[in-house]
Amino acid sequence: MNLIFLGPPGAGKGTQAQRLITRLRVPQLSTGDILRKAVADGTPLGQQAQALMEAGKLVPDEIVNGIIDEALASKAAAGGFLLDGFPRTVPQAEALDAMLERRGKKIDHVLSLQVPDLDLQQRLSGRQTCPKCQTTYGPQSPPKQKGICDRDGGPLLVRADDQPDRIGQRLKEYWSKTALLTGYYGSRGVVRAIDGLGTVDQVEQRIVAALAG
Ligand code: AMP
Numbered sequence: 034m035n036l037i038f039l040g041p042p043g044a045g046k047g048t049q050a051q052r053l054i055t056r057l058r059v060p061q062l063s064t065g066d067i068l069r070k071a072v073a074d075g076t077p078l079g080q081q082a083q084a085l086m087e088a089g090k091l092v093p094d095e096i097v098n099g100i101i102d103e104a105l106a107s108k109a110a111a112g113g114f115l116l117d118g119f120p121r122t123v124p125q126a127e128a129l130d131a132m133l134e135r136r137g138k139k140i141d142h143v144l145s146l147q148v149p150d151l152d153l154q155q156r157l158s159g160r161q162t163c164p165k166c167q168t169t170y171g172p173q174s175p176p177k178q179k180g181i182c183d184r185d186g187g188p189l190l191v192r193a194d195d196q197p198d199r200i201g202q203r204l205k206e207y208w209s210k211t212a213l214l215t216g217y218y219g220s221r222g223v224v225r226a227i228d229g230l231g232t233v234d235q236v237e238q239r240i241v242a243a244l245a246g
Contacts, residue, residue: 034059034244035138037116039214040146041207042200043153043160044229045236047169049146050117052237059113062104064097066117066167073164087193089202091121091210098128105132121211126218143218144240148229150204157200161189174233 034057038046050061068086071079078100082092101119104110120126133139148156160171163182170176170189180189194203218224225243229236 034113035133035141036114037120037140037143037218038118038146039143039211039218039224040229041148041150041153041211042203043157044146044148045173045233046117046146047167048174048233049144049236049240050115051168052233053240054115056241057113057115059115060104060107060109061115061117062101062110062119063117063167064100064119064121067100067104068092068097069164069167087199089194089199089206091206094122094124094128097121098125098132101129102132105136120214121206123210123213123217126214140218140221140223142244143214143224144243145215145224145226146229146236147226152230153204154200157195157203158197160191160195162192162195163187164190 036053036057036059038050040046047063047065050063054061068079068082072083072086073079078096081096085092097119101116105114116129120129129140156171156173160169161176161180162169163185165187166182166184168182168184170182176189177183181187182189193199215224225240227236227239227243
């Protein structure tokens with residue numbers, strides 16, 4: 034199954050993606066995670082992206098398109114994939130269409146996670162992330178031990194772009210560029226709107242029901 038997770042920052046894409054990949058046995062292709070790793074490793078890609086990411090701005094389409102083209106070519110993605118954080122602009126969605134067409138593939142479902150802006154701001158400003166495995170924690174999904182990642186025992190950090198002044202910029206990018214994708218995919222009948230409020234388990238159940246229905 035080939036899926037796209039659409040939704041504003043803080044809607045729960047990463048958290049739900051981690052659950053869904055176990056359930057569906059497909060890889061999560063997250064441009065945000067790949068870019069953060071490149072920044073941490075100090076690669077040329079990371080050096081290009083770092084300032085934009087920290088400012089809460091989108092990195093250029095050509096950069097992320099290249100990342101996804103490479104990820105789609107991997108053996109792991111041959112039997113299906115879950116795109117998390119890509120596409121984020123109409124030109125990225127058009128590039129993705131071309132990449133999939135070349136490989137004789139198509140998107141089966143676009144899961145559109147819906148959370149009001151006020152809740153997003155609250156979630157993002159209370160969010161901590163594991164720099165090693167990228168798992169995020171917040172009021173809805175706290176770690177078992179305060180400040181420590183459940184998965185690998187490492188210390189949790191607040192992402193630079195989760196600082197209060199960057200959150201507004203990220204939401205602005207979302208509403209001016211990414212929200213247009215609901216219309217882009219709408220005519221294909223693949224968009225499944227999911228209420229993203231409630232517990233992580235409740236949202237997961239809604240997603241599972243949407244994929245089955
Ligand atoms: P995320 O973890 O998905 O919220 O992404 C963190 C940051 O990485 C974003 O705020 C952007 O700076 C950058 N980024 C991730 N995915 C994309 C994308 N598809 N297009 C442009 N920038 C992206």
